Amino acid sequence: MKRYAYLTYLGTDDYLTGTLALIEELKNVKSKYPIYVLIANDLGKKTIYQIETIYQIETKAKIIKSQKFKIPNEILEHNNQTGYSRWNRTFEKLQVFWLEQFDKIVMLDSDMLIKSNIDELFEKPSLSAVAAGKDYPGNEKWDNLNSGTMVITPSKLEFTRLIKLIGDDTLGDQDVIQKAYPSWNKNESLHLSDIYNMISGFEAYYVGIKKLKNIKIVHFTHKVKPWKMNKIYRFKYICSLVVRQIIKCNSFLGIKSSIKDFLIYCKICDQCSPKTK
Template identity: 25%
Template structure:
């Protein structure tokens, strides 16, 4: 794997995948939120060939660096017709291949940074020389396996008693600073929304080989399933505050551990997204109070762009 030229001077970057314009407002507001919180590191948009010209123009108008990547998809993958979003998720494995950077923190475009989290750029992980054989291959937050919406196509063992976050209900203060040990439940499943990675050709080759194995047909959650399976017991669990899945805040899910003032990075998983719940004037109409947080940031961004002479483009 030849080292490519970096699209930014920094050797440590945030990245986010973008394949279409449906998530573009999310990406732009994510970038704004990182800058608002004073991050020292740039966000790089990882785009695939399907990303349209108007999307490129929007990124260029705002000075957001972008880098082309290949669209990843296993040749014998699972049918995700019940959840088509997972087809795109395989490409979120790409940061492991970006060896032109020392550290990559992959973020989903439906995230909002509420506090500076540059410490993720400095946390200790295995070096590339270990080739995926150490105990700190990458860092991530846990998936919530409670299935609060009772989606019928989710695995039958996705129930609250198997969820790592349930183990912290009696110690909410610890939950703000420490991720549950993956061994506390039988699944040990990570969420792919935020991944802290030291890129490595050897690790990426392991990932590609596993993606093309017969195991791919049973990977219900694409990249998340692959990483949880391939590196079981070898990833660093982060506290929920770095990948604060919006459903954790709900009553009867994990409200016991949630603290609004501790959350560093909000993750608007599932539909609808905050940008789907705005009126024609850009005001929040969602009943979810966390959606109002995103709308406020988005409106701040749009006002600043107008002040700076960036032409309104609908994103």
């Protein structure tokens, strides 16, 4: 029997809502494979208690504790000084390569809306991912992978190789993986459609102008996540989205799709928020 699993990473306390929302979404689309959450060792005691007791029972997701490995202080300090401190925690996501108890893993970020079943991703080759947003105006030079959605065949040897590549030129896990696989952008067999990792800010353009249909995953990559927005902030976000997209693509169809997915995601996050438990 094939040992397949979905996996997401909970690296900070304030991502608990996003993690719970992702689990709920995978259940809603009737994914047939188990869901695992890789949790950081230094989460708050309350978060660890919630995810290991209450939510593990309620969601039926399984927990894997992150192994500690040392990131050079100069790299962490460099990120702090250049305004990229939030990427420091993402290095731990590289442990997905360590988990040889699985034959294949579909790794998903915890700030995603899963709109429909994506089990077919397990049939894709290892390191399949999306060069997310490559067709959006201004991104003409972007042709590399986004680590938000990845298909991985774990290998401890590969994990060891990746860890050795962490340096001043790697802000987080995505940079390390890009560095490890410099020819990925030329291997089209590994390129997934944007439907599997649609950057939320680009959705209106892809739907309205590129006529992309059947988007399966929307990725909310902006710094302030929907579950941290109050009603006023969400309203301002929608207004800003409408203005930006009218200027960019002037497509009512695309704007409607983008707003609809944002509101759906907000609703799921609100339902999964620990505050409402």
